Amino acid sequence: MNVVATGAELREALLDCAGSDGRRVLVPTMGALHPGHLELLKRAREAAGPAGTVVVSIFVNPIQFDRSADLEAYPRPMESDLAKCHAAGVDLVFTPDSAAMYHHDRSVMVTESLLSHGLCGAARPGHFDGVCTVVLKLFLLSGCHAAVFGAKDFQQVAIIRRMVRDLDVPVEILECPTVRESDGLAMSSRNLRLTARQRADAPRIHRALAAAAKLHDVAEILAAATMEIAASPMLRIDYLALVDAETLVPVTALARPAVLATAVFYGEVRLIDHVVVRSGKLKIREPAKKPD
Numbered sequence: 001m002n003v004v005a006t007g008a009e010l011r012e013a014l015l016d017c018a019g020s021d022g023r024r025v026l027v028p029t030m031g032a033l034h035p036g037h038l039e040l041l042k043r044a045r046e047a048a049g050p051a052g053t054v055v056v057s058i059f060v061n062p063i064q065f066d067r068s069a070d071l072e073a074y075p076r077p078m079e080s081d082l083a084k085c086h087a088a089g090v091d092l093v094f095t096p097d098s099a100a101m102y103h104h105d106r107s108v109m110v111t112e113s114l115l116s117h118g119l120c121g122a123a124r125p126g127h128f129d130g131v132c133t134v135v136l137k138l139f140l141l142s143g144c145h146a147a148v149f150g151a152k153d154f155q156q157v158a159i160i161r162r163m164v165r166d167l168d169v170p171v172e173i174l175e176c177p178t179v180r181e182s183d184g185l186a187m188s189s190r191n192l193r194l195t196a197r198q199r200a201d202a203p204r205i206h207r208a209l210a211a212a213a214k215l216h217d218v219a220e221i222l223a224a225a226t227m228e229i230a231a232s233p234m235l236r237i238d239y240l241a242l243v244d245a246e247t248l249v250p251v252t253a254l255a256r257p258a259v260l261a262t263a264v265f266y267g268e269v270r271l272i273d274h275v276v277v278r279s280g281k282l283k284i285r286e287p288a289k290k291p292d
């Protein structure tokens with residue numbers, strides 16, 4: 001496994017893979033790899049094929065953070081991340097620092113102006129501009145044919161799909177289902193920052209969404225989910241919304257597939273989760289098995 005830290009090194013390392021027949025598949029990450037990421041790596045290998053190249057980027061992208069405390073506290077266990085990539089059969093890991101990714105006087109950003117208005121976009125101004133900009137740069141630097149993202153960040157995936165469509169980016173977007181702990185909590189690098197009491201409380205998020213999504217009325221769904229989540233004195237709801245699965249606009253009726261999504265704060269730690277709702281019935285995406 002090759003580990004490189006600059007665009008020039010990445011280009012050179014990719015030349016070694018240029019003769020291979022398979023596809024080049026990128027998994028963009030911010031590190032602190034957990035079993036959910038390992039599913040992305042597995043999916044990338046399947047998509048690349050044995051002769052293809054799996055590239056993982058590990059970069060805590062400063063321009064997508066709206067709070068400097070969150071950026072500073074983001075875990076960066078580089079050694080164990082590299083060991084996990086090696087064990088997963090990754091070919092190439094790209095670990096740039098901020099100076100390797102951004103010119104000090106950079107003045108061009110990628111902005112998605114529709115799907116990024118609500119949900120996490122409303123609560124985190126500029127977040128999705130930062131995501132789109134870094135993802136497009138990673139696509140260009142790696143020259144990947146496909147890239148794998150986790151469905152947990154469903155708004156992010158929708159926005160990246162829109163960017164690829166609108167800018168004719170020749171990269172196939174592949175999606176992996178949310179991987180959950182045995183108590184239902186969606187896996188996230190941020191879970192590491194919860195105290196033991198917060199961690200014990202956090203499964204209520206998915207429990208609340210899953211139970212509410214079984215109801216058949218928009219107002220009832222929102223009220224039930226809010227009541228269950230807000231019953232915890234330990235958290236603060238950032239948003240809780242039922243939106244159209246395609247347009248991400250809040251719905252007033254369940255005529256089309258919708259997404260019940262929330263973001264909550266445990267202290268400084270912001271967690272997100274969602275479930276897909278179809279005409280009042282919950283569709284649980286096939287859970288990826290947590291490796292033993």
Ligand code: PAF
Nearest residue numbers: 028029030061131134153
């Ligand atoms: O989902 C993430 O980890 C990040 O938003 C991404 C896609 C790696 C861009 O920094």
